Amino acid sequence: MNAWIYGYYVMLLLCFAISLFHLQYTQVKPLAVLLAVSILSEVVVELIGKRGDRFFIVYHFFVVLEYSLITIILRSGIKDERWRLLMWISIFVFGAVSLVYSFGFNGWRYFPGINITIESFLVICWCLLSFFSITPNSEASIFRHPDFWLTLAFFFYFAGSMCVNGFYNLLLASDARSAKQLFAILNSLSNYLLYIMLIKSIICFRSNRISS
Secondary structure: OHHHHHHHHHHHHHHHHHHHOOOOOOOHHHHHHHHHHHHHHHHHHHHHHHOOOOOHHHHHHHHHHHHHHHHHHHHOOOOOHHHHHHHHHHHHHHHHHHHHHHHHOOHHHOOOHHHHHHHHHHHHHHHHHHHHHOOOOOHHHHHHOHHHHHHHHHHHHHHHHHHHHOOHHHHHHHOHHHHHHHHHHHHHHHHHHHHHHHHHHHHHHHHHOOOO
16 A cells, blocks of 8 residues: 555655746746645655644645645746736635634644545636636647646546545544545545646646746
């Protein structure tokens, strides 16, 4: 089981390393920050987990940072100022609602399934908006457009997260061991797909010389 998880860590580090060589592109900068935050969060979770302490609290903060950075990344590809303003406002609204739920109702003691489900729904909405905002130079160039791969990566990842994370706490209550094993496999697979697409997106920035 550890092979699934540590394999995903390798993909995360590889994606982060590649992003560091492409910081001249506007959307890669917040992506690099997101990857750095992801690495830091996983390290903290590993350290807390080895002591047997509850590590779910890390994810309650990470969800807010993750949503903020992903929204900033997708927002940079949106031209309509009304949508851009709405996306900016959603960052503060989601952050406030998520943290109030986590700490106002003792939700920090458990996996933030509800928080992630709300985050996933919002990100999927922004991904759909982003898809319609992509304007390739030709029909063939859509698969060489970095915004396409960025959006596709987040869309598939959060579509899967919305299906799995919403039921994780219920699975933990019924069969904790099986739930953790299933979650580790599905989460690792979705992360492999996410980072492969993100790497493809970063490479497209360089090959096409596109700077948003």
